[in-house]
Amino acid sequence: MKPNDLQPGQWTLARRAEKMNPSVIREILKVTERPGIISFAGGLPSPKTFPVEAFAQACAKVLRDDGQGALQYAASEGHGPLREMVAAGLPWQVDPADVLITTGSQQGLDLVAKILIDSGSRILVETPTYLGALQAFMPMEPEVVSVASDDEGIDVEDLARKAGAGGNGNARFLYVLPNFQNPTGRTMSEARRAALSQRAAAIGLPLIEDNPYGDLWFDQPPPPPLSARNPQGCVYLGSFSKVLAPGLRLGFLVAPKSLYPKLLQAKQAADLHSPSFNQRMVAEVMKDGFLGRHVPTIRALYKSQRDAMLAALGREMADLDVQWNSPDGGMFLWARLPRGVDAVELLPRAVDKGVAFVPGAAFFAGQADTRTVRLSFVTASVEQIDTGIAALAAAIRETPTRRN
């Protein structure tokens, strides 16, 4: 197929444009915007957790103290005091000079893709994996290989088989989201982390560790990050979207010194720098240990919402062959429908009954498990969770099963 078959007129699209597709989730979210739909689909933090008043005070202060400075062009690396706070907040020794502030952690994925992926490069992902990461990687035309994964995370033996035997045929990296993963909500166990870290170092496989949800634990913190175990072998991605607010579009990455200059150059070319005003505002909000007081309130809220969803599932799905997990933190729960029920086919029936979710198939880089669904428990209220799960159970009950 010639690229210019794709478009009318004189525009010739790049090959990589063919690899870009509309986000399935975005299409689903459009449906869920209909009035009256209870949505377990979106990955939206609860707006109740946004510290609006703290932001209002910080905005006013930043503009009053040095408005002109806050509104001027700024360093591509990010605002110095914010980089220091990020480094100080991480559970291993991090040099603030290794921190790059990004326009959301999504941009971290884009920058990593640009500097590490050639057309045809093999990259490894979990089964299933975060859809937004696939969207960031695909334009650089990698070969995406799905590594077998279970409730504790990556299967290390399968990883070693698929990482390659050395040289340029080697996988460029494994992308992994160890804490309260999107989409499954699962957490990689300590034993699995230790094994993965050791094996990856032994075979020279770099890790891209994405940790947007790590602070949102319910009863106890997750085990230490992979990056803490081998900082030179990992790029670590973090976000302010889940502990403060996503609408500011601020995240960060921590990179080995050997990679940082290239990530920085890619950052300059991408958007010069992340909004300096927003960075100063977040630094102002965070400066007196605000997160230490604020994040526990998010944990408590999300835990109560998870509990409500678990209770509703137990109540409504008791007579159905539906399985689900019990995440230890984060925003998502992963469920598996009865044999013969396809989540994509279930969705319109569920929407008819007033409830939406994301079919799990969207998150598989390889062969999809079409019976899986991702349920967000943080956006809907407890009352809506009760109603929505009952509606979902009714939709499942009415769906004819297929033999296959």
Next chain:
Amino acid sequence: MKPNDLQPGQWTLARRAEKMNPSVIREILKVTERPGIISFAGGLPSPKTFPVEAFAQACAKVLRDDGQGALQYAASEGHGPLREMVAAGLPWQVDPADVLITTGSQQGLDLVAKILIDSGSRILVETPTYLGALQAFMPMEPEVVSVASDDEGIDVEDLARKAGAGGNGNARFLYVLPNFQNPTGRTMSEARRAALSQRAAAIGLPLIEDNPYGDLWFDQPPPPPLSARNPQGCVYLGSFSKVLAPGLRLGFLVAPKSLYPKLLQAKQAADLHSPSFNQRMVAEVMKDGFLGRHVPTIRALYKSQRDAMLAALGREMADLDVQWNSPDGGMFLWARLPRGVDAVELLPRAVDKGVAFVPGAAFFAGQADTRTVRLSFVTASVEQIDTGIAALAAAIRETPTRRN
């Protein structure tokens, strides 16, 4: 050269990472941060023009009226009311649905590069051209071809020769900055725009029109944009950085309907969306015709600064074989040093005398004119302009000329 020769450890860089280089200008700017240096180097708008008080009021109102909404994830296309204001403010019929809000217009360049450039694709640029555009394009590995240009803009005959004869060997686009160009400050004449638009349409050559400075005219507006003449053949890039403030990182693009979906998908993959809080803040500031009152004050300030620089050049350089132009708007003036004086060699001498500039060679995609310099007249005060130009003249006088 194997990519993994480049880095220690197990990281293998993508080929495109080799094409990324530290910004020459950023390195120069580091020098200019020394106390006491008068800088004509940076492309920084005068912070005096930032409407700090209007932003403070807008922040407070946005957070008070719908703080939770302003801080939540939002549509990748951008904030609806802001897209409508952008469309209404452009001098041709623009459907707000064709407007994409970007994280600065630098991101517009990154998105265009991603969807239109394959490795080896020919793209055409002016001589000289905006360095930031080259930085955005290079990671996608184009063949960059410099088209002959004079004081009125692109040489249309040279363009036609270099655009290719049809098929996939054709240039993917011409990147052009018609108004008060960075770096030269020149403006494309009406006759040249008409000829370029007609010729580009005839040979099927798409145009990427970058217009960050168009509103900053001094005596009369520039001729209508190229995009107004052939909207289906152009992507138009605009910015709020020069009329409001760069620290918010907001720009926009207007694209033909055939391209928009791919640009939107690239945008989603790059950073999900531009900061929703900032978009609402800017929409709030702009809503009652603010720019109509505010931008004339920027024009008046920058015009007085240009006049100060022209007067200082006339006064200080009278006995030197230095040439310069007189820009009709924008932020930059372009000068040419005496025969045998190389701008890169002049720079450290000038810095020793307390003044900095950007050597023009940084802006040439092909053979550079090493005698050229870019002088920004908007960041320094009139007094600093007088002192700085005198210092620059002294540095030139003391530089031994080379025969070559």
